[in-house]
Amino acid sequence: MKDNPDTVHDFPHTQSAHCESGVAANLLSHRGLHFSEAMAFGIGAGLFFGYLPFIRVNGLPLVTYRSAAGTILKRLGRLPGVVIEQKRFRDRKRAMDELDGLLAKGVPVGLQTGVFWLPYFPAALRFHFNAHNLVVYGKEGGDYLISDPVFAGPVRCAAEDLARARFASGALAPRGKMYTLTRVPQHLDRGPHIIKAIDSVCRTMVASRFPLIGIRGIRLLANRVERWPKRLGEDRAALHLGHVVRMQEEIGTGGGGFRFMYAAFLQESAEVLGDDFLRDCSATLTEAGDRWRHFAVMAARVCKKRPRPDDTYTAMATQIRQCASLEENVFRQLGNWLRD
Amino acid sequence: MNTEQNSSDPRIDNDLKTVSYVANNNGLQELTPGSIWDPVHTVNEQAWREIEKQIASSRRKITAGKRSPLHYYMTANQMSADLLARYTHQSRWRVRLHLLPFFFKMMGGKTLKNYADFFKISVEDLQNGRLKPPLYAHHEG
Numbered sequence: 001m002k003d004n005p006d007t008v009h010d011f012p013h014t015q016s017a018h019c020e021s022g023v024a025a026n027l028l029s030h031r032g033l034h035f036s037e038a039m040a041f042g043i044g045a046g047l048f049f050g051y052l053p054f055i056r057v058n059g060l061p062l063v064t065y066r067s068a069a070g071t072i073l074k075r076l077g078r079l080p081g082v083v084i085e086q087k088r089f090r091d092r093k094r095a096m097d098e099l100d101g102l103l104a105k106g107v108p109v110g111l112q113t114g115v116f117w118l119p120y121f122p123a124a125l126r127f128h129f130n131a132h133n134l135v136v137y138g139k140e141g142g143d144y145l146i147s148d149p150v151f152a153g154p155v156r157c158a159a160e161d162l163a164r165a166r167f168a169s170g171a172l173a174p175r176g177k178m179y180t181l182t183r184v185p186q187h188l189d190r191g192p193h194i195i196k197a198i199d200s201v202c203r204t205m206v207a208s209r210f211p212l213i214g215i216r217g218i219r220l221l222a223n224r225v226e227r228w229p230k231r232l233g234e235d236r237a238a239l240h241l242g243h244v245v246r247m248q249e250e251i252g253t254g255g256g257g258f259r260f261m262y263a264a265f266l267q268e269s270a271e272v273l274g275d276d277f278l279r280d281c282s283a284t285l286t287e288a289g290d291r292w293r294h295f296a297v298m299a300a301r302v303c304k305k306r307p308r309p310d311d312t313y314t315a316m317a318t319q320i321r322q323c324a325s326l327e328e329n330v331f332r333q334l335g336n337w338l339r340d
Numbered sequence: 341m342n343t344e345q346n347s348s349d350p351r352i353d354n355d356l357k358t359v360s361y362v363a364n365n366n367g368l369q370e371l372t373p374g375s376i377w378d379p380v381h382t383v384n385e386q387a388w389r390e391i392e393k394q395i396a397s398s399r400r401k402i403t404a405g406k407r408s409p410l411h412y413y414m415t416a417n418q419m420s421a422d423l424l425a426r427y428t429h430q431s432r433w434r435v436r437l438h439l440l441p442f443f444f445k446m447m448g449g450k451t452l453k454n455y456a457d458f459f460k461i462s463v464e465d466l467q468n469g470r471l472k473p474p475l476y477a478h479h480e481g
């Protein structure tokens with residue numbers, strides 16, 4: 001790996017709130033098809049809710065505010081004229097050699113990686129999370145030049161560390177996954193794709209028969225939160241609560257469990273389609289995001305063991321139920337709007 | 341929205357600069373630079389306190405001779421026996437046995453080196469039970 005000459009290319013790095021939509025937007029924009037992060041997130045149908053207690057993350061129930069890792073890229077790859085080539089590897093050396101080969105040709109490469117192995121992350125954020133996306137755009141000495149969308153500027157990473165990150169094990173193991181944009185259309189009429197993507201999100205949020213996802217999942221979470229202190233005791237309940245807040249607000253969500261990012265998408269779509277109704281939906285979703293944040297603030301005080309008198313689990317459950325009502329409102333209205 | 345507490349606490353995230361979506365005065369969402377939101381900071385600290393507790397308990401077990409030094413390295417790197425087994429290409433029960441001092445002492449040089457390389461420590465450190473900082477602390481200044 002080391003005898004390859006340096007390859008440094010220009011890559012427009014734009015910092016974004018969420019890694020997968022950020023990488024997608026940066027890669028598309030690099031090829032001349034301008035995409036904002038929020039638009040990539042929206043057309044990729046990234047918004048979701050799921051409370052899946054039978055899947056455990058560090059022994060705590062999985063709560064997710066976004067669709068499964070990789071969905072956004074998959075959906076963007078289905079846009080007419082866009083071709084994303086994706087590859088996984090068994091062998092570490094081959095995976096790195098192919099990456100070098102592409103870089104030598106001047107192709108920026110998207111990678112799925114495990115955050116725990118990336119030394120440029122602050123130590124406090126290095127958890128075992130394996131679905132972090134980034135773009136490698138060059139190599140200098142033994143270091144790869146990386147555009148990691150959640151960082152303010154480009155970063156560097158030693159070859160050995162990047163190899164470890166690409167072959168992280170555990171849940172969502174990347175198995176060396178790398179992807180490149182091989183074809184991009186010159187123009188894209190976004191309207192129909194926006195509508196299709198909104199339809200898909202509406203369906204999972206309000207029309208799912210599965211009680212753990214969408215609005216029903218949010219209500220289920222509210223009921224569970226209410227019972228946590230009794231079922232788990234104060235300490236475990238606080239840990240569970242902290243975990244929900246982390247999934248909702250951690251770096252990469254854009255705040256409010258991706259609700260603000262989706263609101264930004266609706267707002268942008270209102271302009272593309274010339275329909276003010278979407279702007280109203282965006283405002284309601286912003287309100288829902290604010291509620292989620294309100295819940296997070298209360299939860300953080302409980303986790304800090306400095307609760308105010310009205311920071312009870314019942315009060316937090318009520319907040320979550322209000323989020324559910326607001327979101328139900330938005331997505332039912334959007335559903336009706338789609339049918340008109 | 342902001343909390344009034346803990347703005348004077350040291351940031352465990354090195355005050356990483358991030359961007360997030362914030363509604364402006366007209367209610368429009370804008371990508372806005374800032375630091376990690378305070379409540380997130382609080383729950384991250386909570387998560388680390390939990391990890392530190394587990395590390396402390398692991399150290400106690402090693403001193404008491406109930407677990408091998410490998411248990412410390414596994415815990416400090418936030419791994420389970422299952423995950424460590426996958427990383428080191430072994431079966432789960434083999435790793436579980438190595439967590440016990442009795443089987444740890446019988447481990448061959450090759451296996452020891454496998455573990456030591458993985459945790460970026462020397463074989464002697466592992467064998468003599470020197471408990472070095474975890475992987476994610478190596479690059480911190």
